[in-house]
Amino acid sequence: AQSVAQPEDQVNVAEGNPLTVKCTYSVSGNPYLFWYVQYPNRGLQFLLKYITGDNLVKGSYGFEAEFNKSQTSFHLKKPSALVSDSALYFCAVRDTSGAGSYQLTFGKGTKLSVIP
Amino acid sequence: DADVTQTPRNRITKTGKRIMLECSQTKGHDRMYWYRQDPGLGLQLIYYSFDVKDINKGEISDGYSVSRQAQAKFSLSLESAIPNQTALYFCATSEAGDYNEQFFGPGTRLTVL
Numbered sequence: 001a002q003s004v005a006q007p008e009d010q011v012n013v014a015e016g017n018p019l020t021v022k023c024t025y026s027v028s029g030n031p032y033l034f035w036y037v038q039y040p041n042r043g044l045q046f047l048l049k050y051i052t053g054d055n056l057v058k059g060s061y062g063f064e065a066e067f068n069k070s071q072t073s074f075h076l077k078k079p080s081a082l083v084s085d086s087a088l089y090f091c092a093v094r095d096t097s098g099a100g101s102y103q104l105t106f107g108k109g110t111k112l113s114v115i116p
Numbered sequence: 117d118a119d120v121t122q123t124p125r126n127r128i129t130k131t132g133k134r135i136m137l138e139c140s141q142t143k144g145h146d147r148m149y150w151y152r153q154d155p156g157l158g159l160q161l162i163y164y165s166f167d168v169k170d171i172n173k174g175e176i177s178d179g180y181s182v183s184r185q186a187q188a189k190f191s192l193s194l195e196s197a198i199p200n201q202t203a204l205y206f207c208a209t210s211e212a213g214d215y216n217e218q219f220f221g222p223g224t225r226l227t228v229l
Contacts (some may be wrong), residue, residue: 043220
């Protein structure tokens with residue numbers, strides 16, 4: 001079965017500092033990995049995805065994520081945090097092997113607070 | 117995403133009532149999904165549809181039913197609402213292909229008293 005873990009319920013970072021939101025996954029085959037962001041009273045918005053190829057993926061709003069197969073991780077990063085980055089972030093995985101669900105499995109979310 | 121709309125945005129109902137949540141999309145996507153979000157639990161898939169004639173149960177389909185009236189419309193029904201169905205419900209769409217991202221509607225906040 002596929003699964004995804006976001007080990008931190010909340011991450012606090014000062015404005016201007018780099019930020020990292022962690023995600024680890026478990027699949028039988030190769031993963032498709034996604035990051036989404038949810039602002040208050042809004043639906044989820046797609047940030048970036050890893051399908052294949054370069055392990056460093058760049059996405060919207062200056063975010064990037066690094067796929068690490070040996071550590072089964074896909075951490076979200078940004079070099080300099082903005083107050084407007086404060087939101088709920090979700091990691092999601094899909095197993096491509098056919099052994100797991102063909103659907104996305106979401107993590108429980110990490111609340112990012114950027115302190116002015 | 118403004119191309120995915122949900123109605124109503126908020127609904128308060130009583131135990132035992134039948135409720136329908138509607139989703140419409142103008143993105144031209146074949147695939148549509150219904151999720152529920154509970155605080156601290158992330159999103160859980162209720163039902164998904166790969167096209168008008170293909171509807172599948174997700175991980176938490178008990179107590180729910182769906183109807184895909186057209187490519188652009190996907191409705192979720194609670195035949196007899198119960199309090200533990202109080203949650204935020206999201207509709208999403210995607211192009212065919214498991215590697216494609218999903219586009220979410222603004223959500224419906226449902227409260228069952």
